[in-house]
Amino acid sequence: MVLLNATADYRQPLDPRDAETLGPAAAEEVERHLSVRENHAVTPLVALSGLAREVGVAAIHIKDEGHRLGLGSFKALGGAYAVIRLVLEEAGQRLGRTVDLAELHSQEVRAVAREMTVACATDGNHGRSVAQGxxxxxxxxxxxxxSGVSDExxxxxxxxxxEMIPVEGTYDDSVREAARIAEAKxxxxxxxxxxxxxxxxxxLVMQGYTALVREALRQMPEPPTHVFIQSGVGGIAAAVAGHLAIALGDRRPVFTVVDPARAACLFETARAGRPVTIAHGEPTVMAMLECYEPSLVAWRILSRAADAFMTVDEVDATGIMNRLARPVSGDQAIVAGESGGVGLAGALKAIADPVIKAALSIDHRSRIFVVNTEGATDPGKYEEITGLSPPRSPRRTGKEL
Structure with a gap:
């Protein structure tokens, strides 16, 4: 299914708060933070030229976040960045002066950090980033x-x-429980x-994600004409859509948000024209996207900057994992987790459907950009779906910054 954006806010300028959060100055600050991370490296942008020829478009580029900061997911950019920013701000308040990133490991700042506890709910990847930060x-x-988060x-x-705290129920239940206990403690x-x-x-978490967009724009020979980004609560989709709207202005691409059909909270929000909570049903294999209530900030951005919303099915998600693992001739193999290739799955589904293809103005000149948001963050699940063993991650040797 595809739904064109018909909300009252569509194509309106971003809210000034969001424009500041996702704009060039903020993105430069994110890159400054990344520059001091010991294992930071720009993630690959892979041209799937064979696939593009097969489906009849000019180009398909996929940003492979399975290589990000040793965590195997784009989430590495958000949670840890926010934690670092919050520690520096708290230190500044207690010391009565501005505290620069260069002071992060000073005794004064470490003393402040030791008294702080950060908490979050997670499907897996965001919690890993917050814990690392x-x-x-x-x-x-x-x-x-x-209870749906795998043991791995x-x-x-x-x-x-x-400290790992189990919660019965869904991701949204864990969000509420985390907020309740954090306030009490x-x-x-x-x-x-x-x-x-x-x-x-x-x-701040979304601000961290702007780094991958800036990298991709520098890596691509031309800006994309179409972007398909998967959505859980909407954070990554909003960050990419918002930054592209600011960076490219009138030349911004047609932007489509891709939801799992079994957890389509952004799709249903777009249908209703306001944030809605959907009923919890059968779990989706797209575990990192299994969210039933959108982020209000993300919706505020997407209601303005997204052009369309669509859903993909379970078979689309597992099929794209296998297609990326065993690519068409000439293309590089990519390890994508259950949620990683969902944007590309949406793009291929749109291209294959004449009605959706026409609605999104896709033709032989289209340049498509997608993000592999995670590698094999659950290696066992990856092997079960693809029949292949993912490459081993480098052995962790301790803290880094």
């Missing part, structure tokens, strides 16, 4: 995981020294979703 700065982390993903978070919630009265920190 806390370890980097010397803060404590409490990560709330619902829980273990991957726990290795950063985080005086912890700082570092969430990638927002709700009334809680917007700034999710904005």
């Amino acid at each position: 806390a370890e980097l700065v010397g803060a404590r982390a409490a990560i709330f995981v619902h 993903r829980v273990a991957a978070i726990a290795r950063f020294g985080a 005086g912890w700082i919630i570092v969430s990638d979703t927002s709700w009334p009265g809680y917007e700034r920190i999710p904005g």
